[in-house]
Amino acid sequence: MSPAQQGHGPWSGVRVLDLTGLSGAYGTRVWAALGADVICVEPPGGNPIRNMPPLAPGHEGPEASLWWAYYAASKRSVVLDPTDLNDIDALVQLIASADVVLDDAMPAAQEAYPWLADVGEGGLGVAGIVERYPHLTWVSITPFGMTGPRRHWRSSNLVAWASCGLASTVGFPHGPPLAPAGEIGVLMHGASLHAVIGSMMSVRARNLAAAAGEPALGQTIDLSLQEVGLWLSPETGVPLYLDDQVPRPRAGNRRPVTSPMGMYPASDGYVAIIAIQPAHWNAVAQWVHELTGNEGILDEIFIDIVVRREALEAVDAWVEELTARFTKQELFVEGQRRRIPITPVNTVGDLRHDPHLEAVGWWRPEKHPVLGTYTVPGSPFTTDGDWWAWQRAPMLGEHTDDVLSEMT
Amino acid sequence: MTASADRRPLSGIRVFEISIAVAAPCCGKAMAHHGAEVFKVEAHSYPDVARAFGSAWARDPELADVFCDTGPYVPEMSAGKRSVGLELKQPQALEAARRLLATCDVFLTNFAAPGIAELGLDYESVKQVCPDIIYAGMTGFGVDPDKPYYPFRAFGPNQAPLVGWDALTGFPHEEPAGIPSIAPPDYMGGLHTMLAIVTALHERDRTGEGRFIDISQLETTVSFLGPYLVGQDLGVPEPFRNGNRVSWAAPAGIYPCAGDDRWIAVEVLDDEAWQALAGLAEWSDVPAHDAVDQAALSTYPHATLADRIANHDAIDAELSAWTSRRSPQQAAAELQALGIAAYEVLNHTGVLADPQVHDRRPYSIAPSPRLGRDLFVRNPVRMSETPPYVTRAGPNMGGDTVDVLTEIGYAHDDVEQMVADGTAFVDARPEVVLERPFDRWYESVGIAEFYDAEGNVTGGAQ
Numbered sequence: 001m002s003p004a005q006q007g008h009g010p011w012s013g014v015r016v017l018d019l020t021g022l023s024g025a026y027g028t029r030v031w032a033a034l035g036a037d038v039i040c041v042e043p044p045g046g047n048p049i050r051n052m053p054p055l056a057p058g059h060e061g062p063e064a065s066l067w068w069a070y071y072a073a074s075k076r077s078v079v080l081d082p083t084d085l086n087d088i089d090a091l092v093q094l095i096a097s098a099d100v101v102l103d104d105a106m107p108a109a110q111e112a113y114p115w116l117a118d119v120g121e122g123g124l125g126v127a128g129i130v131e132r133y134p135h136l137t138w139v140s141i142t143p144f145g146m147t148g149p150r151r152h153w154r155s156s157n158l159v160a161w162a163s164c165g166l167a168s169t170v171g172f173p174h175g176p177p178l179a180p181a182g183e184i185g186v187l188m189h190g191a192s193l194h195a196v197i198g199s200m201m202s203v204r205a206r207n208l209a210a211a212a213g214e215p216a217l218g219q220t221i222d223l224s225l226q227e228v229g230l231w232l233s234p235e236t237g238v239p240l241y242l243d244d245q246v247p248r249p250r251a252g253n254r255r256p257v258t259s260p261m262g263m264y265p266a267s268d269g270y271v272a273i274i275a276i277q278p279a280h281w282n283a284v285a286q287w288v289h290e291l292t293g294n295e296g297i298l299d300e301i302f303i304d305i306v307v308r309r310e311a312l313e314a315v316d317a318w319v320e321e322l323t324a325r326f327t328k329q330e331l332f333v334e335g336q337r338r339r340i341p342i343t344p345v346n347t348v349g350d351l352r353h354d355p356h357l358e359a360v361g362w363w364r365p366e367k368h369p370v371l372g373t374y375t376v377p378g379s380p381f382t383t384d385g386d387w388w389a390w391q392r393a394p395m396l397g398e399h400t401d402d403v404l405s406e407m408t
Numbered sequence: 409m410t411a412s413a414d415r416r417p418l419s420g421i422r423v424f425e426i427s428i429a430v431a432a433p434c435c436g437k438a439m440a441h442h443g444a445e446v447f448k449v450e451a452h453s454y455p456d457v458a459r460a461f462g463s464a465w466a467r468d469p470e471l472a473d474v475f476c477d478t479g480p481y482v483p484e485m486s487a488g489k490r491s492v493g494l495e496l497k498q499p500q501a502l503e504a505a506r507r508l509l510a511t512c513d514v515f516l517t518n519f520a521a522p523g524i525a526e527l528g529l530d531y532e533s534v535k536q537v538c539p540d541i542i543y544a545g546m547t548g549f550g551v552d553p554d555k556p557y558y559p560f561r562a563f564g565p566n567q568a569p570l571v572g573w574d575a576l577t578g579f580p581h582e583e584p585a586g587i588p589s590i591a592p593p594d595y596m597g598g599l600h601t602m603l604a605i606v607t608a609l610h611e612r613d614r615t616g617e618g619r620f621i622d623i624s625q626l627e628t629t630v631s632f633l634g635p636y637l638v639g640q641d642l643g644v645p646e647p648f649r650n651g652n653r654v655s656w657a658a659p660a661g662i663y664p665c666a667g668d669d670r671w672i673a674v675e676v677l678d679d680e681a682w683q684a685l686a687g688l689a690e691w692s693d694v695p696a697h698d699a700v701d702q703a704a705l706s707t708y709p710h711a712t713l714a715d716r717i718a719n720h721d722a723i724d725a726e727l728s729a730w731t732s733r734r735s736p737q738q739a740a741a742e743l744q745a746l747g748i749a750a751y752e753v754l755n756h757t758g759v760l761a762d763p764q765v766h767d768r769r770p771y772s773i774a775p776s777p778r779l780g781r782d783l784f785v786r787n788p789v790r791m792s793e794t795p796p797y798v799t800r801a802g803p804n805m806g807g808d809t810v811d812v813l814t815e816i817g818y819a820h821d822d823v824e825q826m827v828a829d830g831t832a833f834v835d836a837r838p839e840v841v842l843e844r845p846f847d848r849w850y851e852s853v854g855i856a857e858f859y860d861a862e863g864n865v866t867g868g869a870q
């Protein structure tokens with residue numbers, strides 16, 4: 001049973017059909033753990049996420065993907081064959097029973113779904129579906145939105161970063177632009193969060209209207225990956241650029257604004273340091289001095305960030321003499337004790353063994369009938385309430401019979 | 409539009425925000441778009457960096473007192489909010505804040521936990537004046553003083569390195585490039601906070617009770633590494649930065665185009681897209697290249713994903729040769745016509761010229777007390793019946809102090825006295841209305857929707 005089936009969580013009683021892949025998965029994962037009955041409707045071959053590496057070593061097939069194992073947590077899986085009339089009928093019934101549908105099909109498909117037998121060959125677009133089921137919120141997550149000359153263009157996390165202007169500012173000056181955090185898919189996570197927040201807002205608006213005795217308030221939500229990118233990149237965005245007319249070229253992992261600012265080598269990797277405020281610089285200079293005997297670095301002239309920018313290479317070299325002597329974690333702990341904004345450039349392995357995450361009891365064991373037992377990340381935030389209920393990801397079609405029998 | 413006709417989901421919800429930079433402000437701004445009344449409570453003695461940045465063109469001694477209203481981060485982070493100037497370290501100002509809090513539904517902050525407690529606005533204190541408050545505190549490392557990183561400083565630009573995103577940004581043979589010039593972790597923290605607040609409001613509708621929410625941004629952003637963290641226990645190798653490639657589609661990358669610093673992003677999402685790419689007539693025109701594995705090329709149309717990943721370098725060399733002979737727009741149009749995901753790597757001027765941006769207008773222009781009107785990004789959640797919008801751009805610093813304090817019961821004279829004492833403040837010289845140097849572009853560029861003070865879309869040229 002899902003958490004929602006157990007009546008647990010603040011969103012229990014709200015049903016969400018997830019017809020998406022990556023652009024919806026993270027947000028619906030959170031929503032499911034908060035009690036919504038999130039049903040993944042999958043084709044017989046399974047959601048494409050089920051094929052995404054990394055796979056659990058020694059496993060193949062629809063349960064092997066760790067993307068699925070993580071992102072489908074607390075959801076239910078229903079397999080419906082889009083070529084089978086009975087299954088299409090079941091899908092229509094499911095839609096009628098849902099509060100929210102999240103859909104990442106291309107606009108051409110969403111403009112004319114052939115599901116409803118009585119609407120003829122033209123099919124019914126999402127606006128028509130909501131008109132028919134006026135309690136419903138239908139979220140269309142598409143590459144460039146449901147309107148505009150490029151609505152039929154395809155996209156991905158990488159292509160979306162390119163289309164919003166942000167990728168052009170990430171990377172080294174001599175090399176190509178880069179997607180932030182690579183295949184982690186940060187922009188897709190952002191899209192899914194917007195989709196879920198928009199859905200929650202819509203459910204709230206609907207409930208408020210119903211409580212006020214107003215007509216049913218269903219709606220469509222048109223979410224464009226390109227616009228999600230624009231929303232989360234003001235630093236590189238049009239308003240800032242128009243205001244200062246300063247281009248923002250790729251500058252690598254240090255910012256030539258002053259020193260130290262950016263990434264510096266540690267004995268086992270890198271740390272990131274930002275020392276703009278005088279107190280931060282003084283603490284860095286004092287530390288370098290204590291370790292290396294460098295007297296020059298204590299000269300008051302260097303408190304001025306402009307002087308440090310003009311002497312960038314020299315100051316960077318002094319700072320590197322310090323950072324190269326310690327591990328990144330040693331620099332983190334001691335630097336923070338000295339009130340310097342310094343952090344390790346962590347890897348996934350570092351984070352899995354991070355002492356703070358361990359101490360707050362973040363990790364949670366999970367048992368899976370195919371994959372065995374492993375440790376998964378805990379909740380993304382906490383409250384003083386009993387909000388979260390995590391369940392392992394569903395196996396392909398695990399809940400088909402349950403869900404279909406609930407409707408008859 | 410009158411308040412009673414406003415069906416937006418947060419209409420009637422009042423938010424007390426005390427915040428800095430991006431993470432909490434972007435959340436408050438989004439709530440304002442959905443109809444909430446958001447009070448940004450600010451102080452000159454610890455100003456938000458968005459106030460300190462200002463605008464380069466406003467660096468003029470004559471404008472020193474209004475400089476704080478000129479930065480483009482003011483509308484980007486605080487459009488639609490009301491600004492209340494209270495120096496909270498003064499007891500009288502704290503009392504006013506408590507009276508305002510008593511009328512609010514939500515408390516939103518990203519001040520460090522020790523700092524907010526010092527101001528007397530920790531959860532227990534706030535709950536005393538507003539028992540059903542939804543209190544959302546965004547911390548770096550949580551609120552438990554006994555945990556290892558509790559006293560550590562979380563700094564926006566240091567978040568991406570800390571949570572693993574920087575190490576995964578870059579090419580395998582180079583140092584990590586990181587993302588020091590941008591702040592996606594802050595925005596993701598803001599979105600999680602918003603999700604938590606809407607959830608708490610939904611819960612409160614049923615229970616009548618408030619909620620304490622601890623958004624520790626370490627956990628929030630490390631959550632994005634989920635599949636790879638799970639893999640650590642199962643013997644999956646640690647992921648390593650791999651340029652723009654992904655493990656489930658190939659080729660994927662950013663390729664050079666004709667011109668200076670012109671690039672295109674391409675991702676072949678499935679076998680059909682690959683067959684279309686492999687079948688491009690122009691492939692055969694590409695001059696022989698040392699890096700190209702001719703044997704692999706001969707099997708191109710039949711290459712499986714595994715083949716393509718194994719021969720990614722060779723494919724990249726050939727695809728680069730093809731893209732290099734085209735402008736990014738031309739290459740993108742040709743590839744998209746074949747069903748291949750591709751887009752020019754836009755820079756600012758590219759976004760300004762983008763046909764999709766022109767058609768959908770993802771920016772807003774709304775009235776601004778200091779700048780006449782101002783430009784900022786719209787909320788991307790386009791709801792058909794209750795679309796998010798705001799009727800005002802960034803507030804002047806302290807510009808709503810008098811209105812807000814009198815609305816909650818202060819007499820005009822009392823507010824004036826507080827301003828005279830320096831416990832409260834109002835905006836400097838409200839009669840000074842400046843104009844951004846690019847203001848006249850608005851009509852001609854056509855990237856923004858114009859909103860008037862009633863929330864109507866006017867189409868510009870006011």
